[in-house]
Amino acid sequence: xxxxxxxxxxxxxxxxxxxxxxxxxxxQREDASDVVQDACxxxxxxIDTLESPKAFRSWAYSxxxxxxxxxxxxxxxxxxxxxxxxxxxxxxxxxxxGELIGAEREALARCLGELPETQRKLLGLYYTSSKTTAVExxxxxxxxxxxxxxxxxxxxxxxxxxxxxxxxxxxxx
Amino acid sequence: xxxxxxxxxxxxxxxxxxxxEGKAGQGDITELEQALHSDPALRSRYRARVRMEEExxxxxxxxxxxxxxxxxxxxxxxxQNPTVKLTAIxxxxxxxxxxxxxxxxxxxxxxxTLEKGSSxxxxxxPKQGEGSRIEPGEVSLASGMAFFRFDxxxxxxxxxxxxxVIETPMSxxxxxxxxLVDAPESAxxxxxxxxxxxxxxxxxxxxxxxxGDASTCEVLEGSVLIRHDVTDQxxxxxxxxxxxxxxxGMTPLAYRPSREFAPENKKPLVLRSSxxxxxxxxxLRDGYVDDRMLLVKMEADSYMQRRALFNINLGDLRGSExxxxxxxxxxxxxGLGFAAYLPETITxxxxxxxNESREKWDSxxxxxxxxxxxxxxxxxxxxxxxxxxxxKFNTNRGQQTGRCTLETKQLLEFLRSDTTGMSGFxxxxxxxxxxxxxxxxxxxxxxxxxxxGPSLEVVxxx
Numbered sequence: 001x002x003x004x005x006x007x008x009x010x011x012x013x014x015x016x017x018x019x020x021x022x023x024x025x026x027x028q029r030e031d032a033s034d035v036v037q038d039a040c041x042x043x044x045x046x047i048d049t050l051e052s053p054k055a056f057r058s059w060a061y062s063x064x065x066x067x068x069x070x071x072x073x074x075x076x077x078x079x080x081x082x083x084x085x086x087x088x089x090x091x092x093x094x095x096x097x098g099e100l101i102g103a104e105r106e107a108l109a110r111c112l113g114e115l116p117e118t119q120r121k122l123l124g125l126y127y128t129s130s131k132t133t134a135v136e137x138x139x140x141x142x143x144x145x146x147x148x149x150x151x152x153x154x155x156x157x158x159x160x161x162x163x164x165x166x167x168x169x170x171x172x173x
Numbered sequence: 174x175x176x177x178x179x180x181x182x183x184x185x186x187x188x189x190x191x192x193x194e195g196k197a198g199q200g201d202i203t204e205l206e207q208a209l210h211s212d213p214a215l216r217s218r219y220r221a222r223v224r225m226e227e228e229x230x231x232x233x234x235x236x237x238x239x240x241x242x243x244x245x246x247x248x249x250x251x252x253q254n255p256t257v258k259l260t261a262i263x264x265x266x267x268x269x270x271x272x273x274x275x276x277x278x279x280x281x282x283x284x285x286t287l288e289k290g291s292s293x294x295x296x297x298x299p300k301q302g303e304g305s306r307i308e309p310g311e312v313s314l315a316s317g318m319a320f321f322r323f324d325x326x327x328x329x330x331x332x333x334x335x336x337x338v339i340e341t342p343m344s345x346x347x348x349x350x351x352x353l354v355d356a357p358e359s360a361x362x363x364x365x366x367x368x369x370x371x372x373x374x375x376x377x378x379x380x381x382x383x384x385g386d387a388s389t390c391e392v393l394e395g396s397v398l399i400r401h402d403v404t405d406q407x408x409x410x411x412x413x414x415x416x417x418x419x420x421x422g423m424t425p426l427a428y429r430p431s432r433e434f435a436p437e438n439k440k441p442l443v444l445r446s447s448x449x450x451x452x453x454x455x456x457l458r459d460g461y462v463d464d465r466m467l468l469v470k471m472e473a474d475s476y477m478q479r480r481a482l483f484n485i486n487l488g489d490l491r492g493s494e495x496x497x498x499x500x501x502x503x504x505x506x507x508g509l510g511f512a513a514y515l516p517e518t519i520t521x522x523x524x525x526x527x528n529e530s531r532e533k534w535d536s537x538x539x540x541x542x543x544x545x546x547x548x549x550x551x552x553x554x555x556x557x558x559x560x561x562x563x564x565k566f567n568t569n570r571g572q573q574t575g576r577c578t579l580e581t582k583q584l585l586e587f588l589r590s591d592t593t594g595m596s597g598f599x600x601x602x603x604x605x606x607x608x609x610x611x612x613x614x615x616x617x618x619x620x621x622x623x624x625x626g627p628s629l630e631v632v633x634x635x
Contacts, residue, residue, distance in 0.1 A: 020227035024220050027202060028192060029230075080192070080202050086209065093213070094220055101224060108228050114562040114583075116522060117603045118553050127233035133194050151551055153186050158557030160182065160225065165561075169586060 002050045010056045011040065017057075017101060018064055021094055025068040025087045027080055029130055035071055039063040058095065065091045103167050111162035119155040126152055181208065181215055185222050283308050284342045285329075288320040293333065294504070294577050295567040298518055311338045314350070315566040316576040321345075327360035327374070329353070334578050340366075351382040370418050373398040375409070380429075391415045391429045399423065441499075441630035442490070446483040447595075449618045449626065450539040454478040454552055458538070465622065466507055466615035469521065469602040471553065478552060479613060481600040482534060482544060485629050488594040494634040498588050499580040500563070502600070503624035506573040507615035514611035515570045519604040521614070523579055524560035525587035526597030531559050534597075546599050560599055563587055568614075574624075577616070588631070598627070 002010075018039070023032035043050075043063050050059050068091075072081055082090070112120060125140075126132055134152065138145035188205060191197040209216045283306035287299055297313035299305075307321065314333035321329045324342035331337050335350020345352075346366040356363045356374040363374040365381050367388040372381055377395025381388060390399050396411045401423050408423060410416055415426040451468040453461050455476035462468060467481035500523065524546060526532050531545040541547065546560045564581040588596060602614055619626030 016227055016231040019231075020224045023227055024223040080197060080199055082202065082206055086206050090209075090216065090220070093216060097217075097220065104221065104224055105228060108225065109232075112232065116555050116562075116601070117520065119555075123229065124233045127229045129234065130193070130230060134190070147551060149190065151554060152190075153183070154548065154551075154554065154557070156186055156225065157182065160221070161557060162561075163221075163225070 002047060002053065002056075004047065006053060007044070007047050007050070010053055011043075011060075014057060014060060018060055020101075021061060021091075022064050022068055024090055024094060025065070025082065026071070027082065031071065031079070035064060035068045038071070039067040042067065057098065061091075061095055100167075103170060104163055107163040107166035107170075108159065110166060111159050114162065115155065115158065119151065119158070122148070122151055123155055182218060182222065185219060189222065189226055283324075285321045285323045285339055288322050288328075293317040293319040293569070294572065294575050295518075296334075296565065296579075297336070298567045299339075307339055309339050309341065311336060311348070313337075313348075315578050323360065323363070325360040325363060326357045327363040328355040329365075330355075334580060347381055347383050347388075349383045349385075351380060353380045354378065367418065369403060369420055370399065370401045370423070373400070379410075387417055387419045389415065389417045389426070389429060439632055441497075441632045444485050444487065444489070444629040444631060445625075446619055446627040447486045448536045449483040449620075450481070450534065450536045452480050452482065452539045452541045452544040454541045456541055465618055465620045466505060467600065467618050467627070468507060468509070468613050468615050469600050470510070470611070470613045471602045471605050472609050472611065473553070473605055477609070477613075478541075480541075480544060480546070481616060482539065483598050483618075483627050484532060485596050485598070485627070486594065487588065487591055487596050490631065490633065491594055495585060495588050495631055496634040497580070497632045498585050499578055499630045500584060500598070501625075501628045501630065502577045502579075503617040503621075503626075504568065504573060504575050504577055505615050505617045505621060505624050507613045509613035509615075510606070510611050512570050512573070512612040514606050514608040516604060516607065517570050518567050519570065519602065519614070520565055520567050521577070522555075522565045522601045522603050523563045523584075524555065524599040524601065525563045525584070526559065526599060527561045527587070527590075528559040529591075529593045529595075529597075532593065532595050532597035544599070545597065546601070555601065561587060563598075565603070573612075573614075588629075596629075 015036070019032055019036050022035040022039070023029060026032045026035055039060070043060060050056060069084060069087060072084060072087065115123070122137070125137055126134070134148040135145055138148050141148070185205075188197060188201055191201065209219055285307045287305055287307050294315045294317050295313065296315045297311055299307050299310070299312045312319070312331070313336040314331050316333040318333065319331045321331065321339065323329065323345075329337070329345060330353040332351040332353065335352065336348040337352060338346040338348065340346060343360070343362060344364040344366065352365065354363065354365060354374060355378045356376065358376060361374060361376050365372045367381065367383060368386060369388065372379065372390050375396045375398055377397055378393040379395070379397050380391045380393065390397060390410065392410045392412055392414050394412055396409055398407060398409050399416050399418065400407050401418055403420065404422050406423050408416060415429045417424050417426055449467055451462045451466070461477065467483065468479040469481050470477065470479045472478055526545045528545065534544055542549065546555045548554045548556045561583065563584045564579040566577050566579065568575070600616065606612070617624035617626050
């Protein structure tokens with residue numbers, strides 16, 4: 001049996017991963033937040049079904065997955081979404097990527113440290129809030145909006161390539 | 174090589190931007206789903222992109238953006254069951270307490286002062302400048318010296334290249350390089366932790382040096398207790414005694430070996446730059462560049478930005494395994510611009526040219542836009558598909574001479590992955606000047622009359 005404090009600690013540790021998982025199914029960030037929030041309440045109510053901390057990851061995934069599928073059924077037709085079939089495929093494949101997720105996270109932290117200062121600062125400004133847009137940054141930095149879009153895109157491409165490279169090197173060693 | 178960032182990634186990146194800005198439509202999603210449906214590799218790339226987006230948000234988002242799920246729990250359960258309600262509130266409180274650990278700004282604890290008069294070129298500088306109070310954490314000196322006065326009274330002189338983790342007023346961990354400890358009576362018991370042991374001051378002046386697996390301690394005056402953490406061996410050293418310590422244990426030495434003398438099987442090969450150039454964003458050369466120097470400058474809107482390029486021929490090493498490598502650069506005065514228009518700390522980045530077809534730049538009349546790392550339309554950015562970051566180092570505003578060294582894993586990986594027998598390097602100043610008249614930094618080229626040009630010290634595995 002897991003104690004409440006232990007559950008909270010496990011939840012905090014896995015929150016970003018669960019949020020990413022939900023986002024891969026719902027596409028929109030706000031929807032993913034709702035899913036994670038509802039899933040967390042459901043988990044809290046069923047805390048006694050979690051047998052050990054080791055089982056937390058797959059246990060929590062099943063709640064997020066179910067909540068996302070339920071949310072899809074309830075959503076208005078106008079909302080953006082994958083089909084239920086795609087959500088199922090995506091969830092199945094995601095759950096097999098446990099090791100990769102950890103390696104990516106570690107590599108991303110190192111790659112962020114290797115970015116030139118200007119690119120890291122721009123990323124920081126953009127991701128400070130989920131509401132920040134390139135247009136706002138363009139006004140704030142007095143730079144053309146197209147340049148901001150390009151710089152952000154290039155920086156993310158650099159990060160992605162850096163992550164892949166580091167994972168590859170780690171595998172080789 | 175890694176999978177390149179292809180058209181799918183680019184379209185996906187743009188879709189995420191549209192989603193964020195509320196500009197995406199169901200048509201976009203249907204199109205994405207069609208592409209994902211038939212291709213597991215694209216699905217894998219999609220999931221990786223989602224993870225990166227969320228990790229970036231988690232990394233940079235302000236604390237107030239954190240969602241506390243139990244606030245919602247509280248609302249939902251309020252009218253249902255008072256017992257459950259209390260549990261939920263208790264959980265919310267506990268959750269807040271735990272997240273507070275992550276969110277709350279920790280009170281600043283300082284344990285030492287970085288004394289003035291250091292001539293340090295930093296790889297990892299302390300958060301605060303000279304004369305400031307220092308928080309626990311790692312510092313790494315590329316060259317020069319830095320003086321740390323611990324609050325216990327112990328004075329630790331770090332001699333670059335060296336890395337030190339400042340822990341408490343009474344302890345520090347030497348990761349590599351050399352440190353000199355001068356401990357007054359108030360600092361008796363001051364500990365320097367080493368890779369396989371530690372030294373405990375018993376009222377003394379002593380030096381410690383860490384190189385790879387081995388540490389050496391020499392007592393200059395007084396006495397020191399040295400401990401080995403695997404064998405639990407302990408030995409008290411006094412004036413003039415020297416002890417070396419590695420994984421296996423401790424061995425006394427008759428004298429301390431020279432730091433500069435390399436054992437025969439570890440003698441480095443020294444390779445020097447073969448082609449060198451400075452590129453200027455305006456492409457003006459006369460009066461703006463000088464063959465004797467490799468110039469670097471970063472400005473927000475200047476036409477006089479400069480970046481330095483050089484190649485080092487690795488042909489002789491072909492077929493040999495490189496065990497360690499160190500890149501040396503010598504900072505020299507350029508006589509261009511003013512240091513007063515610079516911030517306190519200046520950061521330089523050294524990149525390796527990974528796109529090997531770009532190693533053949535024109536050294537006679539090099540053009541800014543033809544240089545590796547250039548991105549059209551963004552003079553300040555670096556093209557990560559052509560170059561890779563090997564490391565960074567920092568100098569102080571007033572510093573215009575001194576040796577800068579780079580000895581990183583990335584440098585070693587870069588050299589080991591070479592397939593052309595030629596390695597290309599790009600040096601960029603990352604720090605912007607306060608005005609466009611800021612100092613232009615210079616590193617000696619092979620033509621410099623006093624300082625030597627870029628060199629690579631390479632130790633080959635036997």
